[in-house]
Amino acid sequence: MSHSEAMNSYSLVAEGLRKRFGETHALDGFDLAVREGMVCGLLGPNGAGKTTAVRILSTLLRADGGRATVAGLDVATQAAEVRRRIGLATQEPAVDEILTGRENLEMWGRLYHLSAKQARSRAQELLEQFGLAEAGNKRIKHYSGGMRRRLDLAATFIQAPRVLFLDEPTTGLDPRNRNDAWQAIRTLVAAGSTVLLTTQYLDEADQLADQIAVLREGRVIVEGTPDRLKSMIGGDRLDLVLRDARDLPEAGDILAAFGRPAVDPDTRRLTVSVTDRMSALSHVMRAMEAKGIEVEDISMRRPTLDEVFLKVTA
């Protein structure tokens, strides 16, 4: 395969993107490559540079350095061409409060240069596809957060974009609305767009993405499939809180069967990464009882983003 053919199978390529706002290096050598039809989750805490990356790749912002192509087109020099091929959902849904859902979609449709008739029928299709057919003639100010987000996602999809940018699509939504938004995103993905999705939540990236890139301080520090990332950071975390701090060393020995536990004497807490949740839980409970160690609390949870960073940067 020639070099250019290899590049063609990527819908999104960023090489050494840099962007500075005053003294802050929002992006500092950002590299990323996403293959056609893949969903890439860009995972990072607030201020890691996720939004800056999305804004540069969607032609809203100019990079100070580096280069990027979207659908094979340079975002800096071919911005107008890029805009014909992308959809963007910003953190705040960019919906017009005063219009109805249908009117919003028709307006955006006309701005994508559909005829009035085409815009009408496209709006109807999208309302049905995103479960908003009944609410279509209501004004947005009467929509819930999840409905707004769904309408916003539907709007990105008017022209069936080659590449779709979703910037923290579920931030600020309650769990039910979050599921709603996930469902809408899956609809978009099923239609074959390449998607770059930013999120602060590991489980969201895990749910939706084929590929996860972890962003910290303006650069990608680790990248791979969710499975690869999970095996890198270990499985679930078992948290154990003891009644008596003097039992900590002995409890630590028991947990050592799974790996080296993190011990916090102040809160009398031990944390260890486990792979088989149920057998680990019953093994630990039985061993504690046998040794007569009093357990105040035991819980199983997914690793937090902080723990991912600790692991990855260690």
Added chain:
Amino acid sequence: MTYVLYDSWTIARTNLVHWRRNPTAIASGLLYPVVMVLLFGYVFGSAMAVAGADDYRDYLMPGMFGQTMAVGITSTLVVVTTQASYGVTDRYRSMPVSQAGVVLGRAISDMINSVLELAILVAAGLAVGWSWHNGPLNALAAIGLLLLLRFSLIWVGIFAGLKLTPEAAGASWMLLLPLTMVANTFVSPSQMPGWMAVPAEWNPLSATVAACRRLFGNKGWVGDSWASEHAMLLAVAWPVAITLVFLPLSARAYRRLSR
């Protein structure tokens, strides 16, 4: 580029729908000038004497027209800042929408809005006894000058709107209102103290209002300053100059959003 007109009409239409669905804004936007006509025409007017004017309401109406055009800038400002803060501007910019279309659409709907405002004010003026005395053509020329001023201020509104927060935009009338009154709108600058009379005479609004009074044939204040004597010239020159400065500035501010 072929889509500039199509895009501008889409945007203008949306803006007009906004306007139609916001009855309180319509009521305040249209009734405010009418209330001002009544307040100034009858409450203050009974105590007002303007040099060279026989009838205060005859003098007042062109001032009201001019002030309404000038204050119209706040509606441009508020919409532009609000759209920028809600990410609507970002969405426009990520789409193959022509930038000229977005801006032109704003201008079209603001102008339609202003024509309606003026029509209501003219009706209110006729109701309180104001009229034009130099024939319909001169009256139309005066209306044209008023709309020219409004048109030039759209670019100031777009430029400032891209730089300000919605809160600051909402408070802008506090600055704007005095600026529209240190002029010949309500009283004659010749009755003001000297330090205030000079900016009042050179105020672009004064040029438009003085030119309108002449075209309508409404008597009152003809000063002997250069600005007063060349009001007709300035009523064209000011808006053209404002447009020449702020149209490129607002285009630049729009481009600079990508910094």
